[in-house]
Amino acid sequence: MLVIEGLTRRFGDRVAVDDMCLEVPRGAFVGVIGRSGAGKSTLLRMVNRLAEPSAGRILWDGADVSALRGRALRDWRARCAMVFQGFNLSGRLDVLTNVLVGRLNKVPAHRSLLRLWSDADRAIALSALERFDIAELAAQRAEHLSGGQQQRVAIARALVQEPEIILADEPIASLDPRNTGLVMDALARINRDYGITVLCNLHSLDIARRYCDRLVGLSAGRLVFDGPPDALDADAARKLYGLEAAEVMDAAPSAPAHPSAVPFLAAT
Numbered sequence: 320m321l322v323i324e325g326l327t328r329r330f331g332d333r334v335a336v337d338d339m340c341l342e343v344p345r346g347a348f349v350g351v352i353g354r355s356g357a358g359k360s361t362l363l364r365m366v367n368r369l370a371e372p373s374a375g376r377i378l379w380d381g382a383d384v385s386a387l388r389g390r391a392l393r394d395w396r397a398r399c400a401m402v403f404q405g406f407n408l409s410g411r412l413d414v415l416t417n418v419l420v421g422r423l424n425k426v427p428a429h430r431s432l433l434r435l436w437s438d439a440d441r442a443i444a445l446s447a448l449e450r451f452d453i454a455e456l457a458a459q460r461a462e463h464l465s466g467g468q469q470q471r472v473a474i475a476r477a478l479v480q481e482p483e484i485i486l487a488d489e490p491i492a493s494l495d496p497r498n499t500g501l502v503m504d505a506l507a508r509i510n511r512d513y514g515i516t517v518l519c520n521l522h523s524l525d526i527a528r529r530y531c532d533r534l535v536g537l538s539a540g541r542l543v544f545d546g547p548p549d550a551l552d553a554d555a556a557r558k559l560y561g562l563e564a565a566e567v568m569d570a571a572p573s574a575p576a577h578p579s580a581v582p583f584l585a586a587t
């Protein structure tokens with residue numbers, strides 16, 4: 320369980336995240352929504368410790384991850400994988416090697432320095448690519464892939480890390496509708512089949528309602544909504560999106576559809 324207590328982050332006199340409290344049980348698929356600048360990325364980055372909190376605590380299964388240093392911090396980062404809007408792949412490296420990077424924390428240092436991947440690690444990386452229907456791209460340079468394919472490679476890399484939580488910061492922001500579906504389905508499968516907790520920042524309320532079992536709404540760094548997608552009514556949307564609320568609500572169907580069930584390889 321992720322517990323966030325009084326979490327605050329200031330940048331000068333601007334408060335990006337303001338005294339936030341949140342509890343996320345294991346296995347949840349939580350959408351973090353809100354306008355641009357609401358504090359969504361800062362929240363996720365603090366959980367991964369890419370940003371330091373100004374105040375408050377972040378606990379995972381009771382352990383305070385906001386206080387970790389050195390080796391313990393690296394271990395935590397291995398247990399909570401990040402997926403970014405810009406994919407963050409090494410474009411000149413092939414797809415399989417990009418996925419293998421997710422195994423770095425699992426292999427001894429001398430082997431990881433020399434990039435001496437075992438057959439077992441290669442098999443794990445390849446099966447992750449198979450899960451997302453991109454195994455045939457394994458030998459291609461990452462930079463030659465489409466955005467949707469690159470994001471699925473990034474999700475495969477996150478999966479082979481064997482994380483307990485995945486933090487996805489606008490993973491579909493630069494994708495067309497078809498690729499949006501493929502990438503969100505990939506995250507949904509990881510969540511469902513492995514019980515990995517997913518915290519996903521989303522601009523699209525429509526997508527958030529369709530995929531998430533809980534929505535957390537931020538406005539000016541404060542938590543102003545926390546509930547199931549169905550509970551996000553016009554009032555709550557106004558608090559979150561202000562004048563854009565009507566527009567956002569119109570674009571979002573009220574009955575959430577569930578992502579299609581897709582056969583998945585056995586959990587590792």
Ligand SMILES: Nc1ncnc2c1ncn2[C@@H]1O[C@H](COP(=O)(O)OP(=O)(O)OP(=O)(O)O)[C@@H](O)[C@H]1O
Binds near residue numbers: 353359362
């Ligand atoms: N490194 C930084 N230095 C200064 N201010 C920052 C920094 N990072 C974020 N902020 C500020 O903190 C606030 C929250 O930013 P954040 O990026 O978390 O919002 P967001 O909800 O992710 O927005 P978006 O939807 O545009 O990605 C904004 O006012 C932003 O300008």
Ligand SMILES: [Mg+2]
Binds near residue numbers: 359360361488489520
């Ligand atoms: Mg952001």
